[in-house]
Amino acid sequence: MSAPISTGPAPDPAPAPRPAPGSVPLDLSGRTALVTGAAGGIGRACALRLAAAGALVRAVDRAAGGLDELTEAARGLPGRVEPRLLDLTDLDAAEAAAAGTDILVNNAGLQLVRPLEEFPPDVFHTVLTVMLEAPFRLIRGALPGMYAHGWGRIVNISSVHGLRASPFKSAYVAAKHGLEGLSKTAALEGAPHGVTSNCVNPGYVRTPLVERQIADQAAAHGIPAERVLTEVLLKDSALKRLIEPEEVADAVLYLCGPQASFVTGTSLVLDGGWTAH
Template sequence: MSFTPADHAPASGVEEIALDLGGRTALVTGAGSGIGRATALRLARAGAHVRALDVTRAAVEELADLTGGTAEVLDLSDFDAVGALDPTADVLVNCAGIQHVAPIEQFPPEQFSRILRIMLEAPFRLVRGALPGMYAQGWGRVVNVSSVHGIRASAYKSAYVAAKHGLEGLSKVVALEGAAHGVTSNCVDPGYVRTPLVDQQIADQAAAHGISEEQVLGEVMLASAALKRLVEPAEVAEMVAFVCSRTAASMTGTSLVVDGGWSAR
């Protein structure tokens, strides 16, 4: 099935920059939904062969059918499976993530460990595997979809905040080591994005606090944001595309914050 730029266009109002990834391969984790899916579709529209990786088979197979790319089913917390994966890619986008909300004294240690495995150690292992090929060709793009929680903290999200802060540091080290080899490494840091993960958080908090989902959104999640709306997945995907573009060739070791002003306070 052929895939053209008109297929599965981004949300209304999101303008796409000039980006040609023809002949390039992009490995996108968490590609089954949300930001990962939007990113996979965006890079495919730019001409990349997308290797869509997710734990949910149906989602990545449907995405591969749309893009003409490859579906790869993998649980990133399973390091044996990660080690068996061919990590070769010109563009690596670490996007997969999970969340668990609880006070530290009630936070299950096994869940803390699982979140760090998926969101920090797996990205390290994938970057470690992809860099030799990038170095050999003198070009590569590592993009880590972090979060405003990579630069700020929130109560009850100890594992998520720790993982994202660690990912920010890892990304900077990759930038320093990769610069001499034509490889850039950057983070994209969204605030609350309209994804299934956030939808579930809204529902959970509404139930826990006995308030409406509209109140959770306006009075809790967006209380500190200047722009009182969720970020759209396509907006984040466009920032990923930007750091892969020629315009951003000198940008490395930095973070593009897309949080509606959440971190400005």
């Protein structure tokens, strides 16, 4: 029998794997957040999530009834919702409302579906004012306080339409593409001061804004309203469903937490595979 081949000393046992860090509870006690478009849909879900984490939430909207319902829904949460009636076309008031905030969620939006040659110029102007110029003014109002505290979180609710275009949505697509650039600029300027800025990009969300589109989309595409969801809204999505507002709010909350402290200048895409094409 041949002698066994020596392979040298036995190797040291492999080091035990490090345990994965546990989930860090998100405590926003002492933080002040501002959420625009807070009376319904994504904004309402974000306001409730932030209040549940302990933040004082300035809930901004022009719908008094929706703000009343939000305030009632927030009763008993660790944080508090402070309703603020505000029309974001009042840009000076918007900038003033953001002073002293630690977290800013730019969510408010509006939509009109029309071919370019039929798109009303006044509506185009309003969409760009509410969805791009107002976020700029809100960021401008929030940054001095964030810089002074050495901490801040800007979350811009963009859309898959911040990354892709669709026909008949010139104002919305233009505003969301502009918001993407604004968000990245804020990220670069804010980084030395402990401020992050990111976009969240959902596909079609189950909100009144989407529901109100269906008739316009049916007319624009020349199909019955009942075919709009499958043939237009979800046509390019691998996952054939609407995303829920609470799913978007969870992404917003993640970007405010310690696990996301190195995430800035990017877009968190929640589009069901739309942009995978």
